[in-house]
Amino acid sequence: MPELPEVETIRRQLDERITGRVIRRLRVFDPMTVSPDTPRRLARRVAGRRIERVSRRGKYLRLELDGGDTLAVHLRMTGQLHWSANGDGPPEPYRRARLELDDGSAVDMRDMRRFGRIWLVPAEHPDAAAYWDARTGVEPLGPGFTAARLGELLAGRRAPVKAALLDQRLVAGVGNIYADEALYQARIHPLRPAGDLGPDELRRLHRAVRDRLKAGIDSGGASIDRYRDAINARGSMQDLLAVHLHAGEPCPRCGTTIEKIRVAQRGTYVCPGCQPPPR
């Protein structure tokens, strides 16, 4: 569910509220949430540690603790983090874990489908930077993401350009919604082979990826289904989506009926008028 803009929204809210706090205890209600670690081992490791900052890499949230350990969180499809000042979040059937802090506040992790995970990246990990680099590529809103860099990442690839955008090891943080919207804005069909894009198309795609992700952050994320931010509020990016979830409706730019197709095993929305199909 949450893509880069949703995770960044949550990161900002948590960083503001829990940085400097000390973890009183970690309670795990669903062991699967911390597997393959055990609730007991993880809880013992983080208890009493101070949260130095809350950072993000792609769709990964990181609670950086004193001593160098990092408590990593990935929300996957239906995960949510909810902060409450007095620790009494609303009763939740899907609550999987809870972080209790020294000021009486708490962060609850909720997750209907149980794909979300919390795990520790230990300070003694041989190379913390390599750990994250193995999972996540360039940050699309960072200085390393340029049209030229995007071209290098896509060069020679025969997979559909949308599949490449969804590959977190190339560009980190783009998910199904923002891939559709960026490709539409760039007027590039999602089935085009990634390596076939020309210089102008790469420039348009680079600009569109950044533009749509920024719009997502400015909107507080897209609350299409279950997404809520860290204070249980909805975002408004769903109101700005041009094609995603709009199959059967006219394209806002050319009036052609928007189609739903399947690309990289994901539902994909495309305007066949604006985004000329390959071949």
Next chain:
DNA sequence: ATTTTCCCCTGCCGGC
């Protein structure tokens, strides 16, 4: 090496 398929899990929706 790259790309595709399957799987993890729960809930919902449409078709029969």
Next chain:
DNA sequence: TGCCGGCAGGGGAAAA
């Protein structure tokens, strides 16, 4: 009404 298949913002392992 009830059952069944398919699908849902994710990524990792295994297979091709």
